[in-house]
Amino acid sequence: LVFDEIPEFSSTMFQPVGGMDRIPYAFYEHLKDAVRFNAEVSDIQTSEQGSRITYRDRISGKTQVLSADYAIVTVPLPLLAKLPTNFTAPFKQAIQTAQSDQANKVAWQAPRFWETDFNIYGGLSYLDHEVKGLWYPSDRLNSAQGILVAAYNTSESAQAFSQKSLAEQFASSRQAVELLHPGHSAKLQKPVAINWSKVSYSKGPWIVNDEVGESAYRLLNEPQGRTYLASDALAHGGVGIWQNSAADSARRIVSLIGRHAERQQPGVAA
Numbered sequence: 001l002v003f004d005e006i007p008e009f010s011s012t013m014f015q016p017v018g019g020m021d022r023i024p025y026a027f028y029e030h031l032k033d034a035v036r037f038n039a040e041v042s043d044i045q046t047s048e049q050g051s052r053i054t055y056r057d058r059i060s061g062k063t064q065v066l067s068a069d070y071a072i073v074t075v076p077l078p079l080l081a082k083l084p085t086n087f088t089a090p091f092k093q094a095i096q097t098a099q100s101d102q103a104n105k106v107a108w109q110a111p112r113f114w115e116t117d118f119n120i121y122g123g124l125s126y127l128d129h130e131v132k133g134l135w136y137p138s139d140r141l142n143s144a145q146g147i148l149v150a151a152y153n154t155s156e157s158a159q160a161f162s163q164k165s166l167a168e169q170f171a172s173s174r175q176a177v178e179l180l181h182p183g184h185s186a187k188l189q190k191p192v193a194i195n196w197s198k199v200s201y202s203k204g205p206w207i208v209n210d211e212v213g214e215s216a217y218r219l220l221n222e223p224q225g226r227t228y229l230a231s232d233a234l235a236h237g238g239v240g241i242w243q244n245s246a247a248d249s250a251r252r253i254v255s256l257i258g259r260h261a262e263r264q265q266p267g268v269a270a
Contacts, residue, residue: 050068077098100205102205104194108148110187131153134176162198223256
């Protein structure tokens with residue numbers, strides 16, 4: 001009951017039809033001409049005149065170079081730390097301080113027994129078990145089937161859980177459901193397990209901001225030449241509001257670029 005009172009979280013809301021990634025795909029519909037998929041960044045160079053990004057086209061295998069007046073880099077910081085750049089030494093060191101947390105999820109398809117038998121419509125249940133919690137769907141209420149997230153653990157618990165085989169992870173998740181909802185674990189079907197440290201081009205769920213010093217945080221929020229960093233890790237937001245934090249960071253960077261462009265061309269609105 002206290003969950004809604006925690007500043008990082010808010011009451012359960014409906015999700016976009018088809019999942020949360022429908023939001024970026026909606027942006028994509030208006031930005032198709034400017035989007036390049038399958039572009040793996042391999043080098044970032046910046047100066048006071050512009051930015052140059054080198055990337056490999058994962059389909060053709062060819063190396064391409066993009067030059068622009070400004071660059072906004074949203075590569076996860078632990079991956080950015082491994083890329084060749086001409087950032088200053090203090091800036092590179094600040095990037096190195098950013099470390100990803102650990103997180104796992106296990107999800108199942110099942111008849112909506114939590115709704116029909118327990119009157120649970122969305123939200124979470126916590127238990128003293130290695131899976132840590134169950135997350136009930138807040139979409140398509142009262143439909144025949146639903147997706148039950150029956151493991152969502154982080155940090156040390158996630159690290160240990162990720163070392164188990166998939167069969168062991170599924171068995172543990174099923175056991176947790178049986179503890180909370182006796183007699184219903186047999187209804188679970190088609191399991192999927194995700195460990196964020198194994199997801200390409202992510203390698204982690206979020207940055208552990210407590211480990212990033214305040215001076216490093218301030219530095220990472222300043223540009224290198226005409227290259228700016230933006231991400232949920234660069235706005236003071238908690239785990240539960242990562243989308244809001246990412247949007248806040250993006251808005252801040254766009255504002256900084258706008259002011260810089262105005263200074264470059266006095267009298268011209270950015």
